[in-house]
Amino acid sequence: IKNNFKMQTKYIFVTGGVVSSIGKGIVAASLGRLLKNRGLSVSIIKLDPYINIDAGTMSPFQHGEVFVTEDGAETDLDLGHYERFIDTALSRKNNVTAGRVYQNVINKERKGDYLSGTVQVIPHITDEIKESIKAIAQEGFQIVITEIGGTVGDIEGLPFIEAIRQIKKDVGRENVLYLHVTLVPSISTNGEQKTKPTQHSVKELRSYGIQPDILVCRTDKALPPSVKEKLSLFCDVDIAAVIEGRDVESIYDVPLALETAGLAKQIIERLNIKCNEAKWNGWLEVANNLKKAEKTVSIAIVGKYVALSDAYISVCESLKHAGAKLGCKINIKWVHADEQIEKSDAKSFVGDVDGILVPGGFGDRGIEGKIEAIRYARENNIPFLGLCLGMQCAIIEYARDVCDMNGANSTEFDAKTPYPVIDLMEHQKDVVNRGGTMRLGKWDCKVATDSQLFKLYGKELISERHRHRYEVNNKYIDILSKKGLKFSGMSPDGKLVEIIELPEHKWFVASQFHPEFKSRPDNPHPLFVGFIQAAMKNKQ
Ligand code: GLN
16 A cells, blocks of 8 residues: 655654653654555654664663564664564664764774864764664655654753754755654642643753654643643644643554544644555554453463563563464463572462463573473473573473483583583684674574474475574484474574474474564464464463
């Protein structure tokens, strides 16, 4: 349903005020969905003001999941929302950090590109930021949505705010729109909704030369006309452009809520966009299925960042996508591998669930607990899905318990293990730099036609995204397969193990790749569908 209207690229900038975690990412992603619904081609960029070159070196504790793109960029988790909402694979160009901007500018300076000039924040850093936004537009998108990370007023955000202010002059005022996401809190004593924080945040934004065109006001209840009027008056935004962004049950309800609140209409009118009528194409069914699903399964996620589910956000969303397709709600039970299982036993924490999932991770904390959980799943015929580290732990468990390799381990956790069933590849052994040096991004995988995975995927050649340094040690494939483990997916050259399964088990599958990065609400990933199907059956 692409539309054929020739148009100059329109730029929409999304900033946030008052508090962090206000949901700018979901607003940007939802807006992308609303415009895609109208046949427009949309791309979304996240500008992150931190100095890291990318999110790959940041702890999920602080910053949530590291999302991985097809081309192997380690990005902010918002890119995951963008991909899921606009159903488009993004690339490293879609996440620009201050670190990357400065690195590019400094590289140019060293090459002599600015000879005789003083290199400054304005114009050099701001130009570099503008170039990275325009580079996406040049790929031919009709709409480029740019989300600026952080909150207006942050020191490190200033060059980004200045760059998006300047773009208006570069590409024409009629092609630029500023959307500010803000908070309208209620006072607990009398329930009154307060506009002052928004007024202050808009004042701050204006002090940098940006007057927002649209406000999306996050609130826990309806915004009454009187509050809208006040916001309109003090922030100088048309009343129709004060959009209610009320809390909803699921993030997949946000696009419809914003559509109903008139967001897309405002954008289209203000930017004078010619487009088709909106078509939802399956999105609303997914959102509804999630709510009206009558069945439930409980899935234990055994990890170490379990207090903060943002660390595993794509995994959680993928479970929901599969649930929406199968008419089943997912109850996630967070289990601490170290503080719970290691201090007691697996049964007490995963003994009551319908399926067990061990996600990816780094470092040795909680490893033994994860291995215990996997043993419990294997021995008690409980559906199991292992992802990346989860697969590596499944191999370790099988080696130790079924193949009598006492002390088998990954050299990541025990450099002196007698059975290094998971090990570094030769070319990884001399790698010193931590950032961007793992096996990253999309890799092809050949699925064995006699596996249960082949039935799920329905094809032999698949492509999935990776993010890991260690691999299954091929020396042990023979013995592991003789004892019943099936290596059901390998890299096309046969050198790297990509998926394993246990044919005798109800459902025991683990992948070296991360299927969660490719699941979409209306196109759930086959591994998650297979897993939830098995968990539903197990519950019966
Ligand atoms: N730590 C493991 C490795 O580097 C697994 C990584 C992951 O789960 N993403 O290979």
